[in-house]
Amino acid sequence: MSNIMLYAEVTKENYLHTVLFELAFKAQELSNKLNNADVSALLICKTGLAEEFKEAFINSGFDYVYIAEDDRLTNYSTELYSKIAVDVINEVKPEIILIGATTQGRDLAPRISSSLHTGLTADCTGLDINDRGQLAATRPTFGGKLMATILCKTNPQMATVRPKVFKPAPENIVKDTKFIYIKTDIENIETKVKFVEFVKGLNTAINELDSAEIIVAGGKGMKNEVGFELLKNFAESIGACVAASRGAVEMGLAPADIQIGQTGKTVTPKLYIACGISGAIQHIVGMQDSDKIIAINTDEKAPIFDVCDCGLVGDVFEVLPKLTNLYKN
Amino acid sequence: MKIIVCIKQVPDTTDIKWTENNTIQREGVESIINPFDVYAIEEALKLKKIIPDVEITVITMGPLQAEKMLREAIALGCDKGVLITDKKFAGADTYATGKTIASAIKSKLPDFDLIICGQFAIDGDTAQTGPSIANQLGIPQITFVKELKECESTHICAVREIDEGIETLRVELPALICVLKGFKETTRAKINGFIKAKNAEITVYSMEDIGLTPEDTGIKGSPTFVSRAFRPEHNRGKCEICPDYNALAEKINEFGGISNE
Structure with missing residues (x-):
């Protein structure tokens, strides 16, 4: 058999x-x-x-x-x-x-x-x-x-x-x-690797991203803290949760516990808005099952545009404040 | 202390070509050192600063052009370069690659203390070659390493970033570690590094030199093979590009983009 x-x-x-x-x-x-x-x-x-x-x-x-x-x-x-x-x-x-x-x-x-x-x-x-x-x-x-x-x-x-x-x-x-x-045959094995310590990560903690209906995520294209602040303002204006790509986390713009992707969280909101995220597969796997995906990116050839429902080719530094104003009023 | 850093030449392009055997066409494609391997070199250079008498040998399996990449590593501060190259290596999977690199290390660089690899290569993304080399050499491994600490010539402590958190392990040398990409900028080559690299001798070994036969390597020595390669499909329709932010805002509204909370 x-x-x-x-x-x-x-x-x-x-x-x-x-x-x-x-x-x-x-x-x-x-x-x-x-x-x-x-x-x-x-x-x-x-x-x-x-x-x-x-x-x-x-x-x-x-x-x-x-x-x-x-x-x-x-x-x-x-x-x-x-x-x-x-x-x-x-x-x-x-x-x-x-x-x-x-x-x-x-x-x-x-x-x-x-x-x-x-x-x-x-x-x-x-x-x-x-x-x-x-x-x-x-x-x-x-x-x-x-x-x-x-x-x-x-x-x-x-x-x-x-x-x-x-x-x-x-x-x-x-x-x-x-x-x-099974009878294990390990009594005589002297392991070369010894366990020292383990500290539980934030990734596994209960996180509001798990239940968020709308997520606004920022990537390397948000460039700096000013850019990430624009992202947060926009998210607030539409009542969305903020997330980040690994690139943004590596740049120190966002904490690791809001990172989406292979080494971060997998999310499935009703709407996922990717801002300044090029769309590496490691990121895509963490958000591809969202109901709708929108992307804003300066590079029209960015792979994120291959996996989204609709997008805007443009600079997040210009587009996000305009959208925020629109929704705040 | 003798450190071996394993590096891989990967294509620095979105232009992917495949051979008729459905393996990757590497000749004639612009290449870079795999970004994860740059951090493997970086960890070795860090150890060189804190431990006396560290010698770093950088090794790669690849085409003759990979010599350029070994010189780049020497310019950064590595001491020696070893290129294992043979037409018969073409089409090797991670098993055959692990076996080939392990055979080269066993036969030509047997008295090492530590082997450092990058966790992933950005082309294949398998994360399998490092553990495969360690297994073939019969030495322990630590993967997903974020940083090293308490490094001495007899043991090291490695901090790993795993799915559930941060784990610290201590390993007796010799051992192999696979490192993740760090957040910091890596070393840049200085002018005397370039001079050293230009004059450095790169040792080249063929399949016979490291005691392997055609059955051990390349497509013949690989248990796996690519049966089909194709472009990914997504079940979403084609992305609709909005002309301006007003049109985008309409789409956001249509997709339920205003939370009631």
Whole structure:
């Protein structure tokens, strides 16, 4: 029986990362195209934690869950986690392995694929099974200007998958899930990397951007604090929340907790107004599911104009004060 | 302390060309040092300032023209340049690239203490080659590194920017780290740097020199291949360009752009 294995990432706060459920629903679709291949999960965590997740696995369509528990696995460790993953994969021999393209997934996956001498496609936004039964993984390259569909000649065929691209199942897919505890073989491993400390970031905090109906976001084109002040005034005039691109955050114009994009937040307001944002793919992925997108940019060739509903080619320093005046009166 | 910085030549253009094998056409395209790798060089230069006897070797796999980029790195303050180049490397994926660079390091630069890579390359954006090199060399890695602290010749502490916050890890050397782009301006080359770079000897190795066969490298040695490349499609219609701000304001209103709150 062929097997699609998903990596069940445990977050710092001991939850299952939501990308697992997005992958789980997608895996059902892939399984249907592979004569109902088994869908399994690999869970690596501290002793006793797996028990808390069992119901979630049963309700998400998993046939098997392979569990490696040990107190040395409390904090994610590249060395220990990759060793265990490689051992389990060599035993179970799945055809396909999908891992969330989180910072943990992107640290772990290449370590596993390199050990297994197999291929890994990074940060995919599309997954399918082709007519030869192979995993066809599609991803953006060259800053999102081109999409590439990548195949892998060897098994397991591995991919990391961008979170929030696929939707979780709308309702429970209940299975008679079998939980298999793996004996970890890590007692004698002396890790070279030691955990020192972790400080929770602001990105995960509850943030008014999550529920905002209108967002006005500023990029490098806002140039300086004066520019960002114009942006804030405009946002206020239409009752919008203020956000920023990574470029603006790097310039010190905005705090990191309002950054939209791959390394920031993903938002889905009714209206997203991008001001002075060129539209790098890393930004686009954080706002592309907004209902309507408007862009203001001096460069008519800026990629942001390829993803918006309507736009104005113009200087934000001229346009924003005019719009603000219009709305204030 | 011996530091190796891995850098990649990436196209500095929006003009993308593909070969008939659906791999990227690199010949004849204007190239720059991958911006993340500039920060990898920067971290190495910082270490050179605080630790005695640091020697920085900058290494790249690429076409012969990549030599120019190695000289740029030497102008910035790196000591030596190594170019691994061979027609047979063409079309390598991250697995084959990792194997090739690791083989070069193993055979030609085995007594290193620290390898520094950029976290992403702006063309492929895979973030996989660094960990792949580390795995092939059997050394630990720390990825998504924002800054280094408590650096000594036997260990370093790395501050990582991960999805959930900021994590600090300590690693015994030898190790490999992948660095993010910093917020600060990077070093600029000075006149004596350019002179040093002009006269520096760049060591060039071919596939045979580093003990690999055609089966290990390039398209043949790559488990993955591009089966199709295409322009991205968006489900939004074509962007409607407004002639002036009044027209834009009408659109904002139409899209519900005034909050009731």
